[in-house]
Amino acid sequence: MTDFCPSDQYSFARLLTDAERAALLRLRAVLDEHVRPVLSDHWERGEFPEAIIDPLVQLDLMRPAEVLAAGEKVRGLFDGFRNFELARVDASVVTFYNAQSGLFRTAVNLGGSPEQVAELDPLIASYAYKGVFALTEPEHGSDIAGGLDTRATFVPGTDGGHWVINGAKRWIGGAAQADVLAVFARDTADSKVKCFLVPTDAPGLTMSKIERKTSLRIMQNADIELKDVSVPASARLANINSFADVAACLRNMRSDVAWIAAGTAAGAYEAALKYVTERQQFGKPLASFQLIQEKLATMLTNVTASLAMVVSLTQAQDEGIYKDENSAMAKMFTARMLRQTAALAREVCGGNGIVLDYDVARFHADAEAIYSYEGTDEINALILGRAITGIGAFR
Numbered sequence: 507m508t509d510f511c512p513s514d515q516y517s518f519a520r521l522l523t524d525a526e527r528a529a530l531l532r533l534r535a536v537l538d539e540h541v542r543p544v545l546s547d548h549w550e551r552g553e554f555p556e557a558i559i560d561p562l563v564q565l566d567l568m569r570p571a572e573v574l575a576a577g578e579k580v581r582g583l584f585d586g587f588r589n590f591e592l593a594r595v596d597a598s599v600v601t602f603y604n605a606q607s608g609l610f611r612t613a614v615n616l617g618g619s620p621e622q623v624a625e626l627d628p629l630i631a632s633y634a635y636k637g638v639f640a641l642t643e644p645e646h647g648s649d650i651a652g653g654l655d656t657r658a659t660f661v662p663g664t665d666g667g668h669w670v671i672n673g674a675k676r677w678i679g680g681a682a683q684a685d686v687l688a689v690f691a692r693d694t695a696d697s698k699v700k701c702f703l704v705p706t707d708a709p710g711l712t713m714s715k716i717e718r719k720t721s722l723r724i725m726q727n728a729d730i731e732l733k734d735v736s737v738p739a740s741a742r743l744a745n746i747n748s749f750a751d752v753a754a755c756l757r758n759m760r761s762d763v764a765w766i767a768a769g770t771a772a773g774a775y776e777a778a779l780k781y782v783t784e785r786q787q788f789g790k791p792l793a794s795f796q797l798i799q800e801k802l803a804t805m806l807t808n809v810t811a812s813l814a815m816v817v818s819l820t821q822a823q824d825e826g827i828y829k830d831e832n833s834a835m836a837k838m839f840t841a842r843m844l845r846q847t848a849a850l851a852r853e854v855c856g857g858n859g860i861v862l863d864y865d866v867a868r869f870h871a872d873a874e875a876i877y878s879y880e881g882t883d884e885i886n887a888l889i890l891g892r893a894i895t896g897i898g899a900f901r
């Protein structure tokens with residue numbers, strides 16, 4: 507199949523197997539039926555449509571039935587296209603899904619002991635155990651590696667001991683719907699960053715919704731406070747022993763977000779294309795004017811270049827080639843392409859480009875959050891710059 511979607515100009519979807527494409531079409535049907543119709547109202551109210559969670563979870567897309575029945579592995583390429591397909595519809599919905607399938611699952615799978623992974627991964631894949639990723643703090647965003655202030659102190663005991671955690675986290679996506687937060691804290695004994703699975707109802711943990719956002723209004727983000735929160739020794743992810751281990755997680759997560767940026771750009775382009783095809787001025791469709799066509803050409807080229815980059819990156823990762831700078835490059839580039847594409851999409855819709863009814867306004871506003879999360883443009887450029895020169899410029 508080469509015409510998977512109007513944004514896939516180079517037919518990258520041909521790289522998927524029949525089973526992978528079938529699973530994605532199942533996702534598309536649920537998005538069309540349950541998700542698209544509720545987006546504008548929830549965006550305006552700044553609320554998450556809880557009713558979409560069940561249909562999405564029931565698709566079981568972290569272990570798609572078609573792919574497993576065909577005897578195939580669930581590839582990174584499938585996960586990437588899954589994020590692309592979700593993002594083409596809505597940036598908040600994909601960010602919500604990816605909090606579980608990308609951020610939390612990656613933290614557990616890379617950070618957990620073999621026993622922790624064996625126990626938790628099936629529960630995470632089925633959404634029976636919902637978690638999110640709590641790294642950023644009110645006073646530390648870009649400089650979190652050195653700045654992380656949340657503290658964890660081990661208290662020995664006959665029951666194996668427990669950890670006491672104090673600190674604050676900011677921007678934590680999906681926290682209100684989660685069972686646990688993967689909280690990163692500095693061990694007061696050795697100053698190393700470690701990770702703890704903290705139940706959201708733990709005594710001493712409070713969370714409040716971040717209000718008045720102008721981007722990703724459907725996705726809910728929380729400020730978290732942790733005051734003498736106690737978790738058992740078993741709640742620590744055994745293989746996260748320093749920030750280098752956190753960076754290994756971020757490397758994977760940035761690739762997931764690069765797919766999200768590519769998909770959001772595709773959604774903006776497709777909504778704009780529909781609009782200029784239908785809207786008439788001077789007695790002709792907007793799409794017939796040369797200056798509009800040039801903008802459509804730029805948008806589609808941006809999406810195609812973004813897809814080319816994420817497909818290549820993920821193919822390399824599927825072969826076991828992971829580099830911090832490669833995923834930083836992809837996040838930086840695709841987010842830049844998204845920002846430009848969403849602005850052009852909004853532009854060709856004129857006044858209706860700022861009205862939620864035509865979808866473009868939502869993509870345009872949401873592009874700003876994607877531009878900043880999972881490493882800002884500057885921080886990803888500096889990670890790449892460090893790899894190019896061998897000189898770290900951000901310390």
Ligand SMILES: Cc1cc2nc3c(=O)[nH]c(=O)nc-3n(C[C@H](O)[C@H](O)[C@H](O)COP(=O)(O)OP(=O)(O)OC[C@H]3O[C@@H](n4cnc5c(N)ncnc54)[C@H](O)[C@@H]3O)c2cc1C
Binds near residue numbers: 641646648679882
């Ligand atoms: C919608 C949304 C969802 C998020 N979800 C999560 C989540 O689920 N979990 C989580 O842990 N975090 C999450 N984050 C946090 C996100 O990762 C941070 O916002 C991001 O790392 C940037 O940190 P900051 O906002 O504090 O900006 P700052 O670090 O304060 O940066 C402000 C500006 O200064 C620039 N800057 C900083 N340092 C330098 C430097 N050395 N040189 C040049 N420029 C520099 C930055 O690039 C940026 O442009 C989310 C953020 C948003 C907006």
